[in-house]
Amino acid sequence: MDKEVRVRFAPSPTGPLHIGGVRTALYNYLFARQTGGKMILRIEDTDSTRFVPGSEDYINEALAWLGITIDEGVREGGNYGPYKQSERRSIYHEHVKILLDAGKAYVAFDTPEELEAKRKEIKNFQYDASTRQLMRNSLTLGEEETKRLIDAGEKYVVRFKIEPGTDVTVHDLIRGDVTINSSVLDDKVLYKSADDLPTYHLANIVDDHLMAITHVIRGEEWLPSAPLHVLLYKAFGWADSMPQFVHLPLLLKPNGNGKLSKRDGDKLGFPVFPLEWHNPVDGSISSGYREAGYLPEAVVNFLALLGWNPGDDREVMTIDEMIRDFSFEHCSKSGAKFDFEKCKWFNHEYLINMDDAKLAGLFMPILAQHADSAKFSHDYVTKAVSLVKSRITFVKDLWDQAGFFFEAPTAYEEKDVRKRWKDDTPKVLTELIGVLEGIADFTSKPSEETVMSWIEKNGYPLGNVMNAFRLTLVGACRGPHIFDITELLGKEETIARIKEGIAKIKKADA
RNA sequence: GGCCCCGUCGUAUAUCGGUUAGUACGCAAGAUUUUCAUUCUUGAAAGAGGAGUCCGACUCUCCUCGGGGCUACCA
Numbered sequence: 001m002d003k004e005v006r007v008r009f010a011p012s013p014t015g016p017l018h019i020g021g022v023r024t025a026l027y028n029y030l031f032a033r034q035t036g037g038k039m040i041l042r043i044e045d046t047d048s049t050r051f052v053p054g055s056e057d058y059i060n061e062a063l064a065w066l067g068i069t070i071d072e073g074v075r076e077g078g079n080y081g082p083y084k085q086s087e088r089r090s091i092y093h094e095h096v097k098i099l100l101d102a103g104k105a106y107v108a109f110d111t112p113e114e115l116e117a118k119r120k121e122i123k124n125f126q127y128d129a130s131t132r133q134l135m136r137n138s139l140t141l142g143e144e145e146t147k148r149l150i151d152a153g154e155k156y157v158v159r160f161k162i163e164p165g166t167d168v169t170v171h172d173l174i175r176g177d178v179t180i181n182s183s184v185l186d187d188k189v190l191y192k193s194a195d196d197l198p199t200y201h202l203a204n205i206v207d208d209h210l211m212a213i214t215h216v217i218r219g220e221e222w223l224p225s226a227p228l229h230v231l232l233y234k235a236f237g238w239a240d241s242m243p244q245f246v247h248l249p250l251l252l253k254p255n256g257n258g259k260l261s262k263r264d265g266d267k268l269g270f271p272v273f274p275l276e277w278h279n280p281v282d283g284s285i286s287s288g289y290r291e292a293g294y295l296p297e298a299v300v301n302f303l304a305l306l307g308w309n310p311g312d313d314r315e316v317m318t319i320d321e322m323i324r325d326f327s328f329e330h331c332s333k334s335g336a337k338f339d340f341e342k343c344k345w346f347n348h349e350y351l352i353n354m355d356d357a358k359l360a361g362l363f364m365p366i367l368a369q370h371a372d373s374a375k376f377s378h379d380y381v382t383k384a385v386s387l388v389k390s391r392i393t394f395v396k397d398l399w400d401q402a403g404f405f406f407e408a409p410t411a412y413e414e415k416d417v418r419k420r421w422k423d424d425t426p427k428v429l430t431e432l433i434g435v436l437e438g439i440a441d442f443t444s445k446p447s448e449e450t451v452m453s454w455i456e457k458n459g460y461p462l463g464n465v466m467n468a469f470r471l472t473l474v475g476a477c478r479g480p481h482i483f484d485i486t487e488l489l490g491k492e493e494t495i496a497r498i499k500e501g502i503a504k505i506k507k508a509d510a
Numbered sequence: 511g512g513c514c515c516c517g518u519c520g521u522a523u524a525u526c527g528g529u530u531a532g533u534a535c536g537c538a539a540g541a542u543u544u545u546c547a548u549u550c551u552u553g554a555a556a557g558a559g560g561a562g563u564c565c566g567a568c569u570c571u572c573c574u575c576g577g578g579g580c581u582a583c584c585a
Contacts, residue, residue, distance in 0.1 A: 012585050049585055112583065124512065126581085157583050175515070184513050184581090191584040200585050224514055224580040249516080250578070259578075302522095305534095309523060313533045332523075334516045335578055342522065342535045352548085391547040399578040400545085416545085455544095478546035 005037025008208070009063075013055035016286070017062050018262045019338070020219065020251040023303045028217045029068045030304070030326040041073035046203050048195045053280050062274040066296045067319065080211040085203050092198040095206045095236070096158050096191045098347055104235045105190060107146050108137035109156050126186045129164040133349040155194050159187040159433060160232065168227040173215075173246045173328040173392040175235075180227050183317060188228055198265050201225065205232040208243055220335070221259070222298040246328055249307050250335040270340040274299065280285060293394030294343075298350040300344045306336045316349050348393045356386040363398045371406040380405075383488050387480040394433040401479070405488060408497050409475025412505050416477040420467040427500045428465055429472065431458075433495050442491045444483040451483075472501025 009025040010015055017025075032039040041063070043056055060075060061279075072078030082088055099105035108127075114136070116481065117126045132139055137159070138146040150156060164183040171177055190202040198206075208216060226245055233242045250259040254266060265273045265286045276288035289299050301317060309332075310325040318327075351359065360382040367373045367381065388401035435454045439447055455465055467477050473485055473494065486494045 010585090014585075045583065050584065052523095108583090110583095115583085124581095126512090155583085159583095180513070180514065186581080189583050191522065197583095199583070204585095220515065221585090222580055227514095247515085252578075257577095297547080306522070311524080313524075316536060332516095336523095337533070338522060338566095339521045345535055388547085390549085420545090461544095463544050470545060474545085476546085477544090480545095480547085482544075 003212075003214065005032060005035040005213050005214050006040060007032050007037060007217055008040040008042050008211065008213055010042040010204070010207075010218075011059055012047065012050070013052060013059070014047070014050040014287075015052045015055055015279075016058050016264050016273045016275070018260060018264075018272050019274065019289075019303070020260050022066065022274055022304060022358070023251060024217065024219055024248060025063060025068050026066070026303055027246075027308070027326070027331075030323050031215065031217065031328075032071075033323045034326055037214070038071040039069065040078070040080070040213070041070045041076070041083065042207060042211070043074055044085065044203065045084060045086045045198065046200060047199045048086075048197060054278075058275065058277065065290055066274060066300055068300075076369050085207065086197065088203070088207070089196060091210070092203060092206060095202065096198070099190070099235060100158065102235070103161070105158050105160050106132075106187075107140045107150070107156050108135060108187075108189075109141075109149060109154055110135050110137070111155075117334045119300065119396075127159065127185045128162060132159075132161075132187060133418055150193075150311050155192075157189045157193065158191040158365065160190050160228070160235070162187055162228075162231065168230055170222070170223075170226040170230055170245055172226070173244055174249075174331050175223075175247065175333060178223065178226070182227070182231065185228055185231070188225075201228060201232065205229055205236070209233070209236070209238050213243045215244045215246060217248065220247045220250050223247045246331075251306060252331045252335045252337045254337050254340065259335070263498070268338075268340075270338075270343070294347050295350045295354075298347040299343070301350070302346040306338070307332055316346070316353075344393050351392060351395070352389050354387070354389075356382045359389060359395070359398075360385045361401075366396055366399055367406065370403065373406075376406060380488065387484055387488070404474045405485075408493075408500060409472070411475060412471055412501070413476035415472055416467070417505055420464055420471060420477065421505055422464055422468075425464070425468045428460060429468060429498050429502055432465070432469065433498055435440060436486075436491060436495055436498075439491070442487060444481070446488045447486055448483040468501075469498070471505065472498045483499065 007028045009028050011021055029039055031037070041059075045051060056074070063070065070076050072080060072083065074083045096105065100107070104165055115127070118131075118135075122131070125131065127135065136351070141149070162182055162185050166182045167179050167292065168182055169177050169179040188201050189199050191198045226247070230242065233239050251267040252259055253264065262272070265284075271287040271289050271292055273286055273288045274290060277286045279286070290296070297319070301315075301322070304322050304326075305315060305318075308326065309330050311327075311330050314321070357378070360378060363381065363385055364373060367376075373381075384402045384405040385398060388398065391401055392398055432451070432454075435451060436447070439450050441447075455462055466482060470477055470479065470482055473482070473489065479485060489497070
């Protein structure tokens with residue numbers, strides 16, 4: 001029997017999650033749920049200088065909003081903790097020692113300044129087998145001197161000693177075999193004494209191994225260092241249990257200039273973060289999909305299809321369908337430009353397919369901002385919402401479209417008045433009031449029949465009467481079927497609005 | 511500069527050697543509608559270029575070009 005699938009999403013707490021990171025998390029999640037495996041959230045805080053307070057809470061909240069549930073993590077616990085790298089120092093110490101003792105890593109004392117100087121001095125300088133003899137490290141200094149310097153408190157790093165001249169192959173589930181020669185790899189820093197923390201590479205391999213990760217699903221930016229990771233697995237003797245690698249294509253900016261990043265903030269004209277982010281460092285605020293009015297299901301659906309497809313023409317899919325049909329075979333290899341228009345369309349689709357009562361519930365807070373929402377029953381709001389939802393992209397658009405159900409027009413669209421308000425309109429509408437008063441059943445159909453036959457009998461121009469009527473009810477020539485409006489408004493309010501319109505609307509150019 | 515990945519309509523993608531190269535978003539036109547939308551119909555729109563392999567290439571190989579990534583004591 002195959003061993004249980006265990007995947008991890010491993011963000012670093014250097015700010016909010018961006019939409020590309022969300023997509024990576026989502027693919028991990030889809031795969032975990034499909035296989036009945038575990039989804040692990042690991043916090044990779046090995047760069048103490050880039051730590052941003054609030055990031056971890058943000059990550060948790062964002063994933064929760066999107067419905068990406070976590071099985072093991074800092075908050076969830078689990079048998080493979082701790083799940084935060086800064087709490088795993090002793091584990092890394094042990095593993096650094098293993099490599100050091102085996103001669104597969106060495107200590108280096110070169111300062112950042114010295115390294116910078118070397119890079120200027122030698123073009124294409126790389127700290128590797130060809131240059132390590134020129135540097136200040138345990139290989140050139142000897143065991144005794146190295147020990148003396150460390151004891152004297154000199155800052156150092158531990159570097160991975162890469163043997164040059166061998167081909168390293170990484171098998172990627174999306175791309176197939178990727179082979180590079182170890183000579184192009186540098187002796188990567190594995191650990192830095194300055195903050196007593198490992199770098200990504202060491203921590204990542206050690207943790208993935210110890211946490212029994214079976215599939216490493218991450219962004220393509222990691223592909224170049226994947227061979228290094230393979231070499232590390234081998235150095236530790238873990239080659240047999242090495243996870244499968246899956247490098248996802250990157251999410252690119254719409255203009256095709258590079259990958260989407262946190263730093264894009266609001267510059268692109270759309271949010272790059274799932275949730276609004278309040279930067280604790282400079283106080284700036286970046287918009288989020290949640291606050292912009294997106295439904296998490298729509299964002300998830302859109303993101304899922306950016307780099308993956310179900311193999312047929314389906315686009316609007318439930319999360320269960322995505323879980324069932326997800327596969328790496330149908331993941332694309334090339335980067336995907338972010339199409340904000342399509343994202344909006346998904347939101348529109350989810351909104352119009354949503355249960356009316358639920359949609360009304362989402363609209364309530366917005367309604368409360370504009371009107372006295374207590375005056376209206378949930379049933380009334382639900383009906384109003386159902387009549388206009390086909391024309392919205394965001395929940396907040398509902399006020400623009402349905403506001404007249406909650407508030408009589410205070411102004412009338414000038415363009416429409418000019419076109420539809422004629423000299424005899426007040427007279428005709430006054431007559432209409434009489435007709436409406438005589439209607440016993442004020443629901444849509446009977447009302448329409450009565451009014452239509454009245455118009456026909458008198459030979460009035462249909463367009464003008466109806467549009468003038470609409471103008472008094474809505475304030476403009478737009479909105480749902482007019483008798484659906486009058487039914488919901490009720491006879492009293494309908495007539496009151498006509499009277500108000502007759503009194504207030506002045507004929508254009510008069 | 512070096513190394514790696516990628517390359518089908520504007521965008522996201524289908525096609526896994528043989529298709530009138532399909533779908534969706536967006537765009538345009540038309541129909542429906544007393545209005546605005548919705549909806550429906552139609553249309554414009556693609557295999558980067560060049561060599562091969564093959565009876566036959568979008569599909570396989572190579573080169574060129576183009577895009578992207580990595581190249582830190584960041585992840």
